[in-house]
Amino acid sequence: MSEIDVFVVYYGEYAHVDDIEGIFETREQVEEFRKRFAKNKKLNVTTKKMNPRFFSDPLRIPFLVCLRDGELRPSGIIQLTGIDECAKAGRGEVEREEDFWQVYVMAENKNAAIQYALNKREALSLKE
Incomplete structure (x- = not known):
């Protein structure tokens, strides 16, 4: 449809x-x-x-993890519900503005989401 x-x-x-x-x-x-x-x-x-097209993953949860450069604790983490935001999590998108990172992730729980986001930030920082 x-x-x-x-x-x-x-x-x-x-x-x-x-x-x-x-x-x-x-x-x-x-x-x-x-x-x-x-x-x-x-x-x-x-x-x-x-009849919107939507991303689905019955084993994981979509999260947005907000991080700052050099910090190990996120400044925020929210569970996503919007169709577009959940699609970003499914694609593993990262948005960055100066030292502030927004990492969209699919994870089994909050702790896994935080760890994934920290690893993603680290990997992208090394490429710079």
């Missing part, structure tokens, strides 16, 4: 499924819904993927 863009129309903060008023396939349908009365409460619209 291919990815399709859909338009999610909602009031408020889009914090809960209950806030969603409708999901439409075209912008024209969105505009019809938004202008259905003489006066309408402001609606927000965001574009999402229907």
Whole structure:
């Protein structure tokens, strides 16, 4: 099944499924819904993927490990949930800005993620 863009129309903060008023396939349908009365409460619209392609690994967990040069303890580690972020973890991407590293990893647990990130940073630092 291919990815399709859909338009999610909602009031408020889009914090809960209950806030969603409708999901439409075209912008024209969105505009019809938004202008259905003489006066309408402001609606927000965001574009999402229907049937998104996603990375999957049932044995490991996607993490983002944040490190600074020379430090052995991460400044942060979070378990990822977003489709794009999890794909980065699946590819083992690394983003670096000066002495700050963001290492996307797939690991069995937090400790394994930290060790993988430290090893990855070390290997990339040696190449410089």
